[in-house]
Amino acid sequence: xxxxxxxxxxxxxxxxxxxxxxCSYSVGISALHWLQQHPGGGIVSLFxxxxxxKKHGRLIATINIxxxxxxxxxxxxxxxxxxxxxxxxxxxxxxxxxxxFGQGTILTVHP
Amino acid sequence: DARVTQTxxxxxxxxxxxxxxxxxxxxxxxxxxxxxxTMMQGLELLAYFRNRAPLDDSGMPKDRxxxxxxxxxxxxxxxxxxxxxxxxxxxxxxxxIGQGTVYEQYFGPGTRLTVT
Numbered sequence: 001x002x003x004x005x006x007x008x009x010x011x012x013x014x015x016x017x018x019x020x021x022x023c024s025y026s027v028g029i030s031a032l033h034w035l036q037q038h039p040g041g042g043i044v045s046l047f048x049x050x051x052x053x054k055k056h057g058r059l060i061a062t063i064n065i066x067x068x069x070x071x072x073x074x075x076x077x078x079x080x081x082x083x084x085x086x087x088x089x090x091x092x093x094x095x096x097x098x099x100x101f102g103q104g105t106i107l108t109v110h111p
Numbered sequence: 112d113a114r115v116t117q118t119x120x121x122x123x124x125x126x127x128x129x130x131x132x133x134x135x136x137x138x139x140x141x142x143x144x145x146x147x148x149t150m151m152q153g154l155e156l157l158a159y160f161r162n163r164a165p166l167d168d169s170g171m172p173k174d175r176x177x178x179x180x181x182x183x184x185x186x187x188x189x190x191x192x193x194x195x196x197x198x199x200x201x202x203x204x205x206x207x208i209g210q211g212t213v214y215e216q217y218f219g220p221g222t223r224l225t226v227t
């Protein structure tokens with residue numbers, strides 16, 4: 001079992017739909033990152049959170065430390081949101097700074 | 112707008128050749144990471160440095176890979192000799208990280224390596 005698991009692996013939506021991507025982790029973390037990668041493109045950090053909830057535009061990220069679970073929500077999805085979304089657990093302790101990645105969720109939003 | 116830069120962006124080489132990838136982290140960032148991304152394995156950490164000192168290179172095949180930071184503005188990843196299974200996109204990332212403090216990591220555009 002991977003230390004960081006994402007679901008679903010693939011997600012197709014119609015423009016305007018509300019989208020949720022889930023991430024569960026089994027390791028102790030100091031923070032959790034959500035990253036976005038467009039086809040052929042670089043990787044952009046969307047959120048880094050260690051508790052509660054963060055919002056940026058149409059994107060919302062939540063984390064439940066006790067349940068070791070995080071979600072990324074996209075409201076009013078748009079075709080330009082089509083990308084791979086990756087969650088990454090930021091290690092604590094002596095491995096401070098080290099990221100362990102989920103396998104990614106491929107999101108396709110159709111017009 | 113500060114960015115992590117990587118060179119080259121694309122590299123095609125023959126098996127057995129030496130490959131050197133370079134990364135310039137964002138000025139003021141004290142931690143530099145090397146990642147590899149493949150379709151099969153996704154993103155994997157190869158090595159990382161803090162204040163130029165190597166902290167963890169357990170993700171690297173030691174017999175052929177080496178990572179160094181000759182100075183604060185340059186990190187290098189070398190593969191010698193290269194093999195077809197090394198074909199991947201290699202990302203460098205940098206961040207400011209201290210005990211008890213976590214900051215975002217900023218990724219470079221990646222080097223797409225193809226070994227034939």
